[in-house]
Amino acid sequence: MIITSSCCMIPIAKSPQKYQAYRISPNSSNKLAVPFDPLEDKVSFIGCVEIFDVGAKTPPKRHMYATEMFFILKGEGRAFCNGKKIPIQEGDSLLVPPTGIHTIENTGESRLYTLTSMVPNEKFAELIRRGIPTELDEEDLAVLRGKASPVLS
Numbered sequence: 001m002i003i004t005s006s007c008c009m010i011p012i013a014k015s016p017q018k019y020q021a022y023r024i025s026p027n028s029s030n031k032l033a034v035p036f037d038p039l040e041d042k043v044s045f046i047g048c049v050e051i052f053d054v055g056a057k058t059p060p061k062r063h064m065y066a067t068e069m070f071f072i073l074k075g076e077g078r079a080f081c082n083g084k085k086i087p088i089q090e091g092d093s094l095l096v097p098p099t100g101i102h103t104i105e106n107t108g109e110s111r112l113y114t115l116t117s118m119v120p121n122e123k124f125a126e127l128i129r130r131g132i133p134t135e136l137d138e139e140d141l142a143v144l145r146g147k148a149s150p151v152l153s
Contacts, residue, residue: 012041016144019049022131029056030106031134032116033144037125045119048128051140052077052106052114062101066122070094070104074143075112078105113143 019033030052037046076089081102106112
């Protein structure tokens with residue numbers, strides 16, 4: 001049986017070069033690259049790639065209604081949720097339920113990259129987009145394309 005609908009959203013495709021990246025504040029040690037969010041794409045969630053510099057750590061936070069998911073694309077670190085410490089590395093995933101007080105910390109010797117989704121958005125997209133626009137560098141773009149980091153001379 002083929003199901004058809006008179007209302008169909010046209011798929012949106014973006015390449016990493018089109019992602020806008022932000023630092024939430026001038027002293028933020030991580031940046032967020034935003035492929036999709038409710039402000040630009042009229043969806044109910046926020047999807048972003050968080051890029052943590054070496055030693056970077058998010059401040060403790062809690063979402064009252066949203067569930068947040070982190071998938072570790074590259075690097076290693078530690079997650080803390082409700083007093084529990086969890087080591088994380090490439091390929092791991094972490095699900096933080098609503099009201100869970102949590103933070104992510106890069107404990108590795110290179111950047112930590114997480115694919116992060118929050119449903120519902122709970123004003124996370126607005127917080128990010130009020131931040132300071134920044135650029136993705138060659139290493140960021142290589143990771144987002146699934147390629148090995150470029151050799152730096």
